[in-house]
Amino acid sequence: MQITSILKKNKVKKALLVEPKFPIANKSRNHQDFLPIGLLKIAAWLKSLNIEVKLIRFDEDLIKETVDFNPDIIFVTSLFTYWSKYVKEAVEYCKNSFNVPIVVGGIYASLMPDHCKKYTGCDYVQKGIIPEVEKIRDVDTLSKGYDLVDVDYQILHTSRGCKRRCKACGVYCIEQVHHKKTIKKEIFKKRLIFYDNNILQNRYIKNILNELIELKKQRKISYCESQSGFDGRILLKKPFLGKLLKEAGFKNPKIAWDGPITHKNQIEKQLKILTDAGYKASEISVFVLYNFEIPYEEMEEKRVEAWKWGVQITDCRFRPLDRSYEEYCFFDNYNPQKRNGQTDKDYYIHKASGWTDSKIRLFRRNIRSHNICIRLGTKFYSAAAERKRIPFEIAKKYRMAEYETAKNHINDAWDPAVFHKA
Ligand code: SF4
Known part of the structure; x- marks a missing residue:
């Protein structure tokens, strides 16, 4: 009904x-x-x-x-x-x-x-x-929902659904593909968060970005963010979108890299479109899905590539969402604090691709350490330094040192530039 x-x-x-x-x-x-x-x-x-x-x-x-x-x-x-x-x-x-x-x-x-x-x-x-509900497009009506919460941003969709059918994604079961031609009449806050599954696939994306650029010039919006990664295959076909995204104020852009290591040249080209548009490498991330069909070893190779490019990694641990994984799709008790580890009785582990609890935890640690290095501009990571467990003078002296130097003075120095075996 x-x-x-x-x-x-x-x-x-x-x-x-x-x-x-x-x-x-x-x-x-x-x-x-x-x-x-x-x-x-x-x-x-x-x-x-x-x-x-x-x-x-x-x-x-x-x-x-x-x-x-x-x-x-x-x-x-x-x-x-x-x-x-x-x-x-x-x-x-x-x-x-x-x-x-x-x-x-x-x-x-x-x-x-x-x-x-x-x-x-x-x-x-x-x-x-x-x-x-979806038909509502006027600011007066839309803003009434926000009277119920205390936030300084607005969530928007320029499109619904997604034309692709990635294996780990259920978007096509939930939403029909629909593209809006315009969104400017829906905007009533200065900070905009886009919840599109694949914003660049909107066939009117150029028009929408131009609307945002105009609003930005008029100081009616301050910045935009896309919750999902950008579809880099579309960026490759329409590289001018990189500049429009930057001018529209999209911050912290993410490029989705769900595919194998062999796609690295494609990803590098996609990242270059963003850096040519004026983004710093360190503010860009590649969005990766782990604990799925690509094994730890290949994911770690992908991480090392991301290090060479100087970009961060936004990671997502695969969790089953539907009945094809009936046994697992109703619970996820993964706890990153469990030092002694957990088993597949606690959460889903994609064993078919060789993932284990310890590989999942190691990969997550690698990503975290990698991202800290990119953000701070350092060449090594040390948990002891982060937790202030080494003398301040030593931490300060070697903070910006190369890994090869730092490892002689800081016992747990971790090198983001190399592959870490499980
Ligand atoms: S591109 Fe993104 S939204 Fe579209 S099917 Fe793939 S994962 Fe889902």
């Missing part, structure tokens, strides 16, 4: 929007990567229909804040499949507290609608976006 029909059928005057208690640190709730943008858009739409809205972002608040608020409908959002238990808990709490229809939407709901309905016990599952 369509959401509009559900609203009419239930004569909805008040709606409760619930973000389950996902394992996100409280201080990160308003971080640009975690804002429940789907709920904010629904809130804006409902308000435009004169429906009173309340947004709840913590379980504790669910109890406290709803004492005097009796909703006629509840919308619960979902994220990754391996966080589905938090969605179930939220739905159960709502069911016990209110006798009203509960709709679950979001990523998990869209990827596994049947499972979501059965497992959470909700009344309706919203698969994909709500067309009526």
